[in-house]
Amino acid sequence: MFWRKREKTEDRVSGDSWLIVGLGNPGAKYEATRHNVGQMALDVLAGRLGSRFTPHRTGARIAEGRVRPGAPKLILAKSNGYMNTSGGPVSALAKYFDVPAERIVVIHDELDLPFDTLKLKLGGGHGGHNGLRDIAKALGTPAFLRVRVGIGRPPGQQDPADFVLRPFGASERGTLPVLLEDAADAAEALVDEGLLAAQQRFHGRDAK
Template identity: 85%
Template sequence: MFWRKRREEGRVSEDSWLIVGLGNPGAKYEATRHNVGQMAVDVLADRLGSRFSPHKTGSRVAEGRLRPGGPKLVLAKSNGYMNTSGGPVSALAKYFGIPADRVIVLHDELDLPFDALKLKQGGGHGGHNGLRDIAKALSTPDFLRVRIGIGRPPGRQDPADFVLRPFASGERESLAVLLEDAADAAEALVEDGLLAAQQRFHGRAK
């Protein structure tokens, strides 16, 4: 209903995309598995030559275009915690006039092996509280997702503890490539659409 009203008012942007990297704020969390989405958005910002700065919606935002005359990208990292990602994402979407089907969320995924990527639109949250909160705040689950595999914890380690730990030393070389691929996947969603991007990136794990 909200987006229909915005379109009727002519306030929905037709060439802009909101790309959100999920994570928790502060140095304590920035290198943890749960923040892999924010790490990938940092890669995108570097490519655009753009820096994140505070935005009144409660996020840090960087803006740019993939190419001259190309789609505008609004990159965002919430100043709040993962479980409360919905409010900032919804506020940004409304501020920039971006409908839910042009929102791309990059996030960690326990159900994928480390170094795997999967792309989807809509569906459930799989126990991911950040996705749950975003779907609630947008009043729809039909945003796009770049699911970045971090794997399951070893042995009987609690998944809640696992996601808040840094990547192992043996994973860090592959992590750099994974982040570049996740950034590539977000760009492909914008430029080529979901199906073409899925065909390119699914099954890319080593």
Template identity: 70%
Template sequence: MATDTWLVVGLGNPGDRYARNRHNVGQMVVDELAARLGTGFSRHARANARVAEGRTAPGGPKLVLAKSNGYMNTSGGPVSQLADYYGVDDDHVIVVHDELDLPFDRLKLKQGGGHGGHNGLRDIISALGGGDFLRVRVGIGRPPGRQDPAEFVLRDFAAAERETLPILVQEAADAVELIATEGLTAAQLRVHTSA
């Protein structure tokens, strides 16, 4: 398998209607990574996704950045197809996603685990046959009062959150690069101790 290649999937829903939603923060992060690599997304021939490819530095690991063309709850098929196409094992798949169980502006990195009610993760676990991939969990906080979580994640970030959102997106992109260049444990030490 391609040991220096990492498949980095930013979860979200397609189209302008969802682009600024909390649920699309994963796609915001892969957009930031594509900008850093100086590359853009294009339709992939073998998967229902848009991809961008580049290296973190000359001779550094290759990042295949991906955004599904389908909705969040159908993310698994494209992830599985891309992992097969690029010859990437689950331990070189990084899924960047919104996380209700973390306060806004917090990041947590982990490998493996369940879906925690997240439909995108549920579909990826099903398609890959397990949950042993890596996750960059981007905190979006819990909905206020009795608001339905499904409604909350499909709302844009609040005005106060939008002020610090670019920093959160940059930090999540930094975390992806750290995982690819230094490994998960080193990335966790850096990210979790700075929180």
């Protein structure tokens, strides 16, 4: 019994673990909206791991696994709360799994990028994104990695707050699955290759 408990604890604090967070809002009402594109990309990653999301004591749902033998352990996380309260669960997960900020990747929607593009960065401001703002506050640092998934600006005079909570348009839905695969690839590349190499692969590349 003691050996089993120790093994579980050692696995929990594995030094090669990465926390990958997909931002979004909970519930069927929001799951297909632009604001939830980070969680959509996380579903792609979970499929690659052959893992399902299950409740965790930190107020999130997580899926765990490795993309191949010997690869770093990935902890995929979706908060059970709304976007602007993402920080608490992310901070709690980082502490529980002993993952430092530099091994946290947040996948999120980005209004300031065209719909079919990705950008990767480390740290920086939140640009008015409430999820990023709350995570930086809870972690005590903005120095975590981001996969910025472009959703474009709203047309005309539409309020951005209304735009992000609407589903993708018909013309976007055909490209969306490929964009989500690209976002999942980008998150893997950050883990496997580092920021600079991942940026060289994905910056300026439209979804194909």
